[in-house]
Amino acid sequence: MKRRSWKILAAVAALSVIAMAPASAQDVIKIGVTAPITGGLSSIYSIQGKLWDAWTQAQNEAGGIFVKSLNKKLPIKIVYYDDKSDPKVSVKFYERLISEDKVDFLMGPPGSPIAFAASTVAERYKFPMIHGAASDPQIFARDFHYIQGVLGPATDWSHYFFEMLGKEGKVKTAALVVEDSLYSRGVAVGVRQLAEKNGIKIVVDQTIPADNQDFTAITSQIKQANPDLVYVATFPPFYIRFAKQAAELGLHPKALHCSTCSAVSVRNGLGAEANGITGEVFWIPGMKLGDYKMLERALEISGLDPVQWTFALISIPALEVIRVGIEKAGTLDREAVYAAIQSNEIPTVMGTFKAMGKGIGTLNPLPMQVQDGKVGVIFPPEAKTMDYKFPRN
Amino acid sequence: MTAKFTCPEVRRSKRRSGLILLAAAMAGAALVPVLGTSYHISLVFFLFISITLASTYDILAGFTGYLNLGHAAFFGMGAYVFGITIQAGGGTALALVLTPIVTVIFSVAIAYPLFRLRGAYFGIATFGVLNVMGVLATNLRDLTGGTTGLSIPPTVSTEITFYMAGVVCFAAILLNTWIATSRLGLGLLATREDEEVAEGSGIGTMRIKIYAMALSAVLPSFAGAAYMWQTTYIDPASGFGSGVAFAPVIMAMLGGSGTVIGPIIGAIFLTVIEEVLWSHVGYLQLTMYGIVLVCVGIFMPGGLMRSNYFAKFYARIGLPDHYGYQPSRLLRIMSEDSK
């Protein structure tokens, strides 16, 4: 009887060892990250893995990253896992990336709640983590020393847009509809400040659950208040529902803005109604900042539409920052590279990155508008590709 | 009243081998932080939590047949109470004391009205309660941080939370074993088979059901506290979401609801599959997970532990027969003993 128990134990132990066999070490620079490829956030990140594979391919085609201490160019490998939009899973995989896969650097996971949990792992192991798409100020308010984001705070999300509105002076009142999620709330906080700064009065201010289906009540409220601008801080699924019902119920504001709308999914869902909608986008073809050729090549390989997947693109500047950090530090030593990142201004495809203290960065999206099926950047003057049209129709 | 019942199926020799296996597992688990990497610690930590949730879920589901689909609420409450207490400056000790107390009070409060329902209705109602907790967590922003979540400073080492989770997990296993061999368990099993008859035989079904619910709430709350202590972040989705809700149910069903080992095996099986799948296969992981569920549902409806495919294997490695799966003998014994 006793022997049989030992047999079971041995079998279980053997299975566990096999299951946890780590990948063998290689002569590459490994960057570790998780992404919500499935689950609640997958509507904007499901292709993230594909983009990373394409970018790695483009980078390695060009030879890789030059490391002075080894006096040669090393190829990159991004080791990524699907965290299923679940912070627990992300935490587990980051532990694995650090201790099993033995990556050289970490990127932060897209999605603010996931990044919140994952950043604790980085801080605990004193492992520098560069965050891409997670910009809520609360993540960076914890006095952690090992996390650095490339984005400016979420509260600055629409600052260009409001600056433009302030300059034009045609919009005087606004309705603010906020989806109840970490990121959207952060954006809304900023919107309230920016509106005030630019002379726009907010007449309706509502926060609504993310899975809300019926927008009759809020639409009626907005119709009554009749503002010039309707600003919706949310993600595409919520926005499509809102915009469709608003149009149905006869709400046609002169300006309609969605903080994350990507023209393609909006266009798919809204058809002709999508004309004149403004939003924010991080990068569109035609922008010539940073290492844009690499990004264009990656988009070519993966066949992805940069406007539709604008959020997924935010990790590209994070990768650029890591790369330049390695080049400037001349070594793969994490502390040295991290120090280099903190002390240098680094050009990226979305603008110049500079560490602003407490882990906050400087990149911000640019306002865009859909006009007759085409997407263009409308502000600031040095980056714009089309003129802002107000009222939209 | 003082005689303690041992389920007739459990012969002493087989029981001893079970205890030896348990002791060996405990020793192995205690060595993980020493011999393994931080990833192994994290993996086994989450495994402990899964086993705790699945086993305590099975206290109600397996023994009484009441599917408490809102079981995860105890976990979420534990995490939130712990986090709120620490954030309010209460200190770890107070947090660890408040967590089980608040959760048990909550469990008893919902038990009274909900136990009037049966079968699928009970399951749906408890799931409704779980969602209500989620909505409350989202809306009571000042208390819980809402969708922004609750965050506490990372002060504790992963080893300590690992051992805490380990203690909780083994406590859950021992709790299940104790119930399986006690009069309480006998009463619960009788309730499962035919509640009216049990009531008629003199078992205070309502009382023992509530007792079982309260018992099943204590350990998940500690698991939640350990999780919060370790991860330092909780939001409504992590504490009360569908993922947390269905996982223990699936694990218990997969392994074999109504047996002590079933939920443990289910938890281990699923965790191993997840690790193997998700680390080595890039796509369609959830699809494979779903296929596993469908196959087990069709071919092994009683769970892995009761599967005819494996019955011979189980006999050969000396695993005890499933506890309490033959009610008529138990009921006969019960009535023999009544005054």
Add this chain to the structure above:
Amino acid sequence: MDIFLQVLIGAVLQGALYTLGAFGLSLSFGVLKILNLSHGDFLTLGGFLGFFALTYLGINPFLSASIAGLLGCGLGWLFYQGLISRIVGRSFRQMLTTSVMITLGVSLIIEDTTSFLWGGGSTGIPYQLSNIEWGGVVFPLLRVTLLAGTVFLTIGLHLFLTRTYIGRAVVAASMNPVGATVVGIDTRFVGMLTFALGIGLAAGTGVFYATLYSIEPFMGLGLTLKYLAIIIVGGMGSLPGALLGGFIIAASESYTTYYIGAQWSPLIAFTILILALLIRPQGLLGKAEA
């Protein structure tokens, strides 16, 4: 008063859509006692079908809803044959747990495969009809048509269940399967039919859902749970009950959103569900448990 009416109209129209979605679930749970957790995913599939039909073939949603409905019936039939038929004969408690497992598994498979093939991202069907404005209240024509369709469908189903032989067989099988077999009803066939019908309804509703809202691969499970709440409130196995339940939930959500605040509306729906279960478990129009 204007706003009150507008919200009421909105609630009625919303309720119609809820009912359509819930019917199918009511049928399969009422007759087969199977909790089909993948119901919402067939709705999503229908929505995607409608999307492709409009984008690539220019088929309008009303037509593609019927197509989706028929295809859904076919899929439902396959689903039944392949999976459900294997567990129908078992004991009640076992059926509950196994049906949860199997349908949850199917739900995950559908959601994940759809996400993988579709490439992610949410979308909707861009189809607009004009609105009717009447006394300051807007009646979106699309929804009015939907309401009309739902009422029509309810009457049709009701007639089917009470006037035709097969319909009454379905009712008989749901009340007492053994008794039904005794009087010569092929309960297996009836079960298959009901299940297929339920799934077909879900797929058809999905097209309308995509036209009014947005769809994405992972939304199925949440929808299923909401429809479950609706049929419980209204009464399991009762079609007018599903209608009533849909309206009640829609109205309470809309009014809560307007008067109290949108973040509390999910709470209202679940509170109503729990209260309904406690006070009247068989639902408002359901028959009491045997």
